[in-house]
Amino acid sequence: MSTTYDATVASVTHSVPQAGDGDDAPRPTHPRQTTRSRPGAGADAPVRADAVDLASTQPAAPSSAGRPVNAGPGVTRGGTTGRTTSSASLPVPVPPTGPAAADAPRLSDVDEWGRSERVRSLARRLYDPVYRYWFRVEWEGLERIPRTGGALLVANHAGAIPPDAPVIMHGIERELGRPVYGLADSFFRTVPVVGTLWSRTGGVPAHPDNAYRLLHDRQELALVFPEGTKGPSKRYADRYRLRRFGRGGFVEIAMRAGVPVIPIAVVGAEEAMPVLFRSYHLARALRLPYFPVTANMLAFGPLLGAVTYFPAKLRLRVLEPVTFDVEPGLERYSKSRVMDEAEQVRSRLQDALHDVLRERRSVVFG
Amino acid sequence: MAQAFEGQPSVELVLGMGTGEPKVPLERTEFVRADQTYSILNRIVRATRVDTVVHTFLVTNSSSVTRRALHEVNVIGTLNLLAAAGAAGTSVRHVVVKSSTHVYGSSPRDPAWFDEGAHRNAPVTTQLERSLLEVESLVDDFAEDNPHVAVTVLRFANVLGSDIVTPISTDLRRRLLPAIAGYDPLVQFVEEDDVVRSLEHVTLNRIAGRFNVAGAGKLPWSEVAHLAGAHLLPLSPIAPRLTCAPLLRLARLELPAELEALARYGRGVDTSRLLQTGFSYRYTTAGTVRSFARANNLRRSVGEGPVYRYERDLEQFFRHSRAVTREGE
Numbered sequence: 001m002s003t004t005y006d007a008t009v010a011s012v013t014h015s016v017p018q019a020g021d022g023d024d025a026p027r028p029t030h031p032r033q034t035t036r037s038r039p040g041a042g043a044d045a046p047v048r049a050d051a052v053d054l055a056s057t058q059p060a061a062p063s064s065a066g067r068p069v070n071a072g073p074g075v076t077r078g079g080t081t082g083r084t085t086s087s088a089s090l091p092v093p094v095p096p097t098g099p100a101a102a103d104a105p106r107l108s109d110v111d112e113w114g115r116s117e118r119v120r121s122l123a124r125r126l127y128d129p130v131y132r133y134w135f136r137v138e139w140e141g142l143e144r145i146p147r148t149g150g151a152l153l154v155a156n157h158a159g160a161i162p163p164d165a166p167v168i169m170h171g172i173e174r175e176l177g178r179p180v181y182g183l184a185d186s187f188f189r190t191v192p193v194v195g196t197l198w199s200r201t202g203g204v205p206a207h208p209d210n211a212y213r214l215l216h217d218r219q220e221l222a223l224v225f226p227e228g229t230k231g232p233s234k235r236y237a238d239r240y241r242l243r244r245f246g247r248g249g250f251v252e253i254a255m256r257a258g259v260p261v262i263p264i265a266v267v268g269a270e271e272a273m274p275v276l277f278r279s280y281h282l283a284r285a286l287r288l289p290y291f292p293v294t295a296n297m298l299a300f301g302p303l304l305g306a307v308t309y310f311p312a313k314l315r316l317r318v319l320e321p322v323t324f325d326v327e328p329g330l331e332r333y334s335k336s337r338v339m340d341e342a343e344q345v346r347s348r349l350q351d352a353l354h355d356v357l358r359e360r361r362s363v364v365f366g
Numbered sequence: 367m368a369q370a371f372e373g374q375p376s377v378e379l380v381l382g383m384g385t386g387e388p389k390v391p392l393e394r395t396e397f398v399r400a401d402q403t404y405s406i407l408n409r410i411v412r413a414t415r416v417d418t419v420v421h422t423f424l425v426t427n428s429s430s431v432t433r434r435a436l437h438e439v440n441v442i443g444t445l446n447l448l449a450a451a452g453a454a455g456t457s458v459r460h461v462v463v464k465s466s467t468h469v470y471g472s473s474p475r476d477p478a479w480f481d482e483g484a485h486r487n488a489p490v491t492t493q494l495e496r497s498l499l500e501v502e503s504l505v506d507d508f509a510e511d512n513p514h515v516a517v518t519v520l521r522f523a524n525v526l527g528s529d530i531v532t533p534i535s536t537d538l539r540r541r542l543l544p545a546i547a548g549y550d551p552l553v554q555f556v557e558e559d560d561v562v563r564s565l566e567h568v569t570l571n572r573i574a575g576r577f578n579v580a581g582a583g584k585l586p587w588s589e590v591a592h593l594a595g596a597h598l599l600p601l602s603p604i605a606p607r608l609t610c611a612p613l614l615r616l617a618r619l620e621l622p623a624e625l626e627a628l629a630r631y632g633r634g635v636d637t638s639r640l641l642q643t644g645f646s647y648r649y650t651t652a653g654t655v656r657s658f659a660r661a662n663n664l665r666r667s668v669g670e671g672p673v674y675r676y677e678r679d680l681e682q683f684f685r686h687s688r689a690v691t692r693e694g695e
Contacts, residue, residue, distance in 0.1 A: 106585075106593075107592050108586060108589045110552070110585075112478070114552055191548075192548020192603045207475070209481075209484070
């Protein structure tokens with residue numbers, strides 16, 4: 001585009017709608033325009049170049065402020081349509097735009113990840129007694145979780161409705177004052193009310209992009225269960241036997257974001273809501289990832305049992321962070337390396353589980 | 367849009383085309399009426415030797431037109447436009463297409479922010495999304511076949527503004543926004559001024575590529591309603607459009623198919639790529655809804671503003687008659 005007349009643009013540039021006159025300025029609603037730029041400074045089409053010629057011949061627009069100066073040919077002397085006249089006679093250039101409405105007042109405090117601090121503090125107040133008196137959570141090695149910078153927390157997942165996610169999220173925020181973003185299966189979002197609450201309390205759909213933004217761009221703590229639904233859906237007979245760790249996606253994300261992976265071994269969640277068996281057909285009919293029949297349902301009845309945990313003591317052990325000696329930010333990493341690292345994390349977590357279990361004397365009292 | 371170009375002296379000729387008549391006063395724009403599929407465009411491009419075509423006629427809400435018209439306008443219209451722009455010996459060097467973030471769909475498996483290269487997760491179920499995706503693939507093919515032409519695709523989030531009429535703006539003006547019970551998704555909006563400004567930005571600076579355009583930040587669906595002074599109308603989470611159709615019809619509300627998934631799972635797009643080209647927004651998402659609400663309040667008090675009526679013979683007279691004396695001559 002020609003920039004020859006940039007200096008005089010101000011005197012005729014007026015048609016860009018301003019933020020301030022948003023209410024009365026008619027807005028262009030044309031289905032289509034075709035434009036033709038001026039191919040250089042020479043006037044090759046005099047009829048079509050009115051605005052340009054006007055701009056070049058009348059550089060002193062401020063002096064003509066009282067008189068309507070008009071860019072277009074479709075206007076007579078002495079003024080015409082109000083908008084054209086008034087805006088053309090103002091020698092005000094279009095102001096450079098800034099973050100004018102950057103702090104438009106809001107009604108709620110829901111941020112762009114769907115978290116609401118108000119809902120979160122309420123949920124944490126309600127959950128705290130459960131954390132302290134029901135599960136009597138005990139941490140080991142909390143100092144291994146960094147106070148600043150991103151880190152990907154990786155834990156084993158168990159119990160029909162896994163209690164480990166809220167315990168880790170609430171526990172770390174309680175002990176260290178750092179929020180944890182829980183990356184959850186997208187199934188959560190499909191459930192009315194539950195999905196919204198999950199999102200408001202700090203849950204984020206597990207997606208590589210989301211994890212990367214949280215870990216790399218915002219340097220937050222993110223929690224992920226690499227077993228996915230395979231963990232909580234396993235039966236009590238398989239307790240504390242880690243399932244396959246997906247396809248090692250969590251390692252790849254940590255590599256890309258350049259953050260350490262911190263494994264956390266959770267003991268007690270298996271016994272809080274043990275799965276006796278699963279109904280494949282019910283799960284399909286209800287479109288659930290799995291439909292468990294739990295010991296809690298037998299003990300407390302199907303409804304109360306679906307939401308009541310056994311008072312198992314939860315012990316959590318934070319393991320040594322795993323850092324990867326790779327260049328961050330790559331699109332792809334060696335699959336074999338990723339699978340290798342994932343397998344190593346898995347076996348360390350499995351060893352730690354056995355270790356904690358070896359020391360445990362009672363399910364309820366630890 | 368044409369008004370914006372008129373103000374730019376570096377733009378020598380503005381030629382508007384549409385199926386209706388201009389709704390705003392235009393000074394320099396030569397206006398041509400076209401049929402629905404813009405089949406005349408080829409001749410016009412050849413006759414005027416324009417170098418830039420700004421394609422803004424895509425329909426992005428399915429409640430305003432029939433299914434057939436949607437296909438005609440979006441797909442066939444784009445086909446004609448690209449055929450005209452890509453004809454042998456063409457003068458066109460830049461094509462700007464106004465698309466929509468509906469091409470990303472809306473599903474529970476979506477990332478919080480789509481960037482321009484992201485793949486859509488939701489199955490394509492609505493006619494509108496199908497036609498928009500088809501248009502974008504036509505544009506991609508065009509870009510591949512015509513490497514000398516700069517091709518820009520702008521994907522706009524849902525637009526709100528004082529003048530534009532969209533299903534959501536219609537609902538908000540009726541002070542009742544349909545929502546799906548139990549869901550409160552995060553959505554983005556873009557102000558119509560920013561729509562025009564971004565089109566202007568990429569056209570005048572001849573920026574090629576694919577860009578998301580949306581106001582910064584996200585708002586929960588419920589807050590959109592509250593900011594605009596509307597109430598939520600909760601619909602059944604199971605088949606909301608089917609079960610609540612009579613209710614919506616009765617209240618004269620609109621919830622077209624492409625908004626149903628949006629009202630469930632929301633959508634966020636990453637706009638950093640356009641910001642890197644030097645564009646800056648006037649409105650955030652919250653600011654957009656606020657300014658819409660203010661315009662709406664005014665409208666409620668004083669009614670519609672004066673409506674501009676295009677009168678061809680009058681325009682012809684002012685533009686071409688010898689009796690009209692022009693400044694600067």
